[in-house]
Amino acid sequence: MSYIRQKYSVLIGEQTSERLKIEIGSADVEAAKDMASTTVRGRDLVTGLPKTIEVLAEDVAIAMKDVIAEIIVAIKETLEETSPEIAADVIDHGIVLTGGGALLKHFDTVIAEATKVPVFVAPNPLDAVVIGTGEALKSIDVLKNN
Structure with missing residues (x-):
């Protein structure tokens, strides 16, 4: 705007x-x-x-360039602060984008270029978090014990 x-x-x-x-x-x-x-x-x-x-x-x-740059900085900072084991998994398997932002054209390639990590868009990015939460709730007993 x-x-x-x-x-x-x-x-x-x-x-x-x-x-x-x-x-x-x-x-x-x-x-x-x-x-x-x-x-x-x-x-x-x-x-x-x-x-x-x-x-x-x-x-x-x-117009979105500065916001995109902030997101990339946040991703890089998160990767730097992540334990080596999890960071290795992310490097091996990549980052999965979910939510409405995942639908932004070329967002996955821009993040991949900036982080040197593969980036994928979830099959149903708008529903991915809800679907994942539903799957997690199916195993609520396991989650409570951890």
């Missing part, structure tokens, strides 16, 4: 911002240059009137 406001002098809402991220968002600025653009409607901050603008996928990637 802030990036669109600064670059185009157009105010868009959270829903429009989220739609941009889903439709043309990319974690990789270079890859985004080859992606399509889309149009959005917002309020022109100069005139106060509604305005339609074309937003490039590259714009969305640039």
